Amino acid sequence: MAALGDREILYIGIDGGGSKCRASILNSDNRVLGTGISGPANPLHGYAQTIDSIVRSATLALSDAGLPPQALGELVAGVGLAGVNMPSLYNEMDAWAHPFKQMFLTTDQHSACLGAHRGGDGAVIIAGTGSCGYAWVNGEARLLGGHGFPHGDKGSGAWMGMEAVKYLFLALDGLAEDSRLKDELLSALESTDAQQVFERIGGKSSSHYARLAVPVVEYAEAGDPVALAIVSDGASYINDLADKLFEMNAPRLSLIGGVAPRLKQWMAPHVVERVAEALDPPEFGCVYFARQCVAEAASGSAGAIEADGKALFG
């Protein structure tokens, strides 16, 4: 078993969201020494579970790297979390008596953006269950969208699922045209009538709705007009996000999440041609963030990244 010497500082990047928390320990060459995955880590849904998931993923990453659990106290952690663009949650998490040598906290959008552009300036559009746009340029953040389900997050999987369910109810009442999508949705919801559809999906969480995005995208790809109308409307919103992010002079734009890359085929050509692959995953972005914080502290500069996170909230 290897032991942490005083040769180099090891960084751990921890990316936490509503469904899981992923940690990677990197050496100074950005080589992954170990990775750990644990449960949900969104402080909006529970502080205790969030810190438990963070510690658990970090301990698993240490074990994966062949390092002992007590090495936790020697790691410098960059933590990117969903939910902490709410200042109250940021402050709560930032006040945590964490077990690391140092911890630097930011939003999951910021860490995803830093990861996608290998620590450099750029923008991301994240569309999975939810959706948002984020740019980090010249030390300034801009967050667009991300207002939540069902009143926001257009173009996301949950939004597509909701649009599909709205259509399904109309079609079942004879108030919208029939389509193959209707039959597919009924089948996906194991339903034959509106009452059953209501019981399967009514009042359910965004992730339930997001599952219906799969048939919507597939049927759109097969040319179904109803599905096409939904994905086109979603793609048009993603175009609008992209145009706003370009206005900020973001040098690169990446599409992240399970849904965004699938929508590319319906997005505007001038947007698509400027989309660049994400270079590294969000955990790497967490490490880049922590390194920037350490470097700025060493240079004595308060820099763009305020300790109270104010610069992060766009």
Add this chain to the structure above:
Amino acid sequence: MAALGDREILYIGIDGGGSKCRASILNSDNRVLGTGISGPANPLHGYAQTIDSIVRSATLALSDAGLPPQALGELVAGVGLAGVNMPSLYNEMDAWAHPFKQMFLTTDQHSACLGAHRGGDGAVIIAGTGSCGYAWVNGEARLLGGHGFPHGDKGSGAWMGMEAVKYLFLALDGLAEDSRLKDELLSALESTDAQQVFERIGGKSSSHYARLAVPVVEYAEAGDPVALAIVSDGASYINDLADKLFEMNAPRLSLIGGVAPRLKQWMAPHVVERVAEALDPPEFGCVYFARQCVAEAASGSAGAIEADGKALFG
């Protein structure tokens, strides 16, 4: 104080919904002898509260009529309730060991429709917090819409509020045009930015969203293009409901609820010219329903109104 003799059967009509329960005792000439209003009576939100509200409104109506509380057991009750188009809730309520001489249970749509057409055939479009269409023709019910918030109930107050909030988030991100409606919505939500809007309304119930329908309709009446787009879309759905109800040969159509009459100005002329005033309120419809049940029982006919309510569910 009057006492119930054996001269005539007194009927009580009880109309229960998500916010209140209203009871009226009618004599055989449909004269109101007494009225009582109590709290919520939607069994979807609680069985105990529902039966409590029913008994309370009935007791208040007895008192208003100058009759003693023990006269409850001499009243024939027609009860129209929200929620009981779900068979499980219908059966639960129907199995209640009620305090009346007899109780006949139906949906609030059915009682509203019978009230609007003084016991005759016809159709109603109900749009307040929620929305639906309902026709009762030749002993057959047809329910359209009414699938709930936020996936259904287009054209309702809650739907208009949701559309307004979606627009507001887009406008705050610079992704939709500014309008006077934006400022009005911010003021109604006592907010100045997206974070505050989210805290005021995000994840709130349909009735919170429905409150925003007031500025939407007012601004549409004043010509605001964003508000006009919302109400026009809602009115177009109401038109579609009306056309489907006309296909059922409903001899009359009435618009009921806080929102439906306000949308008339944006509805299609061929629909508007066929809209007729509701003749009586829903509590009267509850009494008409109970009388029909009693008459059919007396004639030995099972009739169109099944004891298990199956005919009601459209």
